[in-house]
Amino acid sequence: MTASGTERHGAVATAVQRFRSRHASWVPVFGALVILVAMMVGAQAYFGTFVTPRVLSALLLDNAYLLILAVGMTFVILTGGIDLSVGAVMAFTGMLGASLLSQGLPTAVVVPVMLLLGAGMGLAVGVMVQYFGVQPFIASLAAMFAARGLAFMVSLSSIKVEDPAILWLQSARIQGAPGSFYLTPTGILALLVVLVGILVLQFTRFGRTIYAIGGNEQSARLMGLPVVRTKLLAYVISGVCAGLAGVVFTAYTGASYPLNGIGTELDTIAAVVIGGTLLTGGSGYVLGSMIGVFVYGTIKTVISFLGAEQAWTRITIGGLLLIFVVVQRVIVARSGTQRS
Template sequence: MATSLETRPQTDPGFGARYSTFMSRHSSLMPTFAAVVILVVLLIGAQVQFGNFLTPGNMSALLLDNAYLVVLAVGMTFVILTGGIDLSVGSVMAFTGILLASLLAQGVPAIIAIPAVLLGGAAIGLLIGVLVQYFNVQPFIASLAGLFLARGLAFVVSLSSIRVEEPAVLWLQRTRFSVGDFYITPTGIIALLVVALAVYVLHWTRFGRTVYAIGGGEQSARLMGLAVARTKILVYVISGVCGGLAGLLLTAYSGAGYPRNGIGTELDAIAAVVIGGTLLTGGTGYVIGSLIGVLVYGTIKKIISFMGAEQSWTQIIIGILLLLFIVVQRVIVARSARQRR
């Protein structure tokens, strides 16, 4: 007697089921995808409106003009991923920039002055990290103290602008490496290298996995035996170093150090990170998203400039985008909470 296996036809789960499955598996990527979509819409809309927006010169200048902000956003991403915040980065950038200009004006070689200002930024970051970890000071208050400290130190160094004449520093901005009609400067290359290094550290090292684990739940990370204290301090040190490096890039960009540089820039960096999809509660986010967030910010500024409108509109538009992305983040957090039940 012959038998045959009966096969049941497989039913298509349908678009709705496939969409729900994709969202549940990749919900953390949704804000970053949204940022990419917004960037593409802005670029296409500006090209349609102005006709000469998507030129090689404009697109190359987008990275050149915002290289320092990319570096700040990378450092801020590390901090926010742990559930913290760093309000000091704009002031650290100003302090390290004016300190660099002052050291160079006094004849200190660039090979000594540049590491010195990076160490200065790291020291302020270390101070904030110690306050947060060992004195249980809220990150907002600890980094606010760092903000006032760095800004005060900047005014101690000089009350006025100091021009930079060092060829090695000016070379970072004035040199152009061309690919067809596009170009990139050493400042842009440094910014992209910082992004690439951060991606590697966060996604392929134990330190990076610990950063995400702390943001997901600090107590759980401790129970897993992870180096929570060391990691929390190091993320603020990284942010401080990025602030120092941003000071170098901004000084090269402007050709001078100025103690009032960077006022409010910490908010720009936070906005870029949030727009790029990093949750303010920590544990979810991507450095590439922060880069996209900076490009969105820079594109909006350039569109406002093309329109001849007041730059205050940049802040208004960024504020609207922040509200939108915060709502999106809350939806993602609520969805994740329901799935864990």
């Protein structure tokens, strides 16, 4: 190799190293995307009819509620917290909403009530964490038990939803040519929540404060950033997303049941982590969380196509989660070495 060739090779290697060091937080996101594409390609090669408009449309619509929950969870985890209450809050708001609708209250009143209740539950978790020094795990666990108990207090049995406005959210189809990709209002709601989450985290002072708190909360305090208010709002956002997920899940199932959403909080956390958000906070993206949800949904769909037990979904997600946590630890360790 000539001297000029050696210089060019060295310059390229330096540029690649610089890009990797500056964009290390995107590496897990790209990893999740590679896994998603690989699963799609492999499933299409095996089944022959996997990557079709019908299956891809169902991938979004079947997981719209999980996508909304993942956006809210991303805000909380970025601050270094956790919210285990989202599944129970989704069930509680869904039960109360279905009960109010069955009593004749209009949808225009019921839906805001569901969102406000979700916000209230999130605020309660945030207050316990910020003002009483309770660990986020314990605070959100207490809220999870409370919300699940409130769901049972509304009714011990399933409540069928017959309100046309709620059912329209899932039944309406926005489609071009017959057989092409289609959307429902629930899918559009989920995508709008993702878009808003991206814009808030990437282009607002509130979003930059979220990252600063997750990176180093003490430094954020010394810089005069509104740490308490920002962390409270992060939990409120998670609660609002749980309330909205209650609306979407109720429309999806056409009924509410007190046991809805059991384990959903763990699915949400898994999707967010697989999407590249560090559990220690300070690094992650809503776009990555969306990819994580699609990875989760694709695994469920593949297992359904195979006719295997859904237990394999949990096993596969557990394996992926372990891999991504190890990758994150490696990235954090290397970043620390480069700083020193």
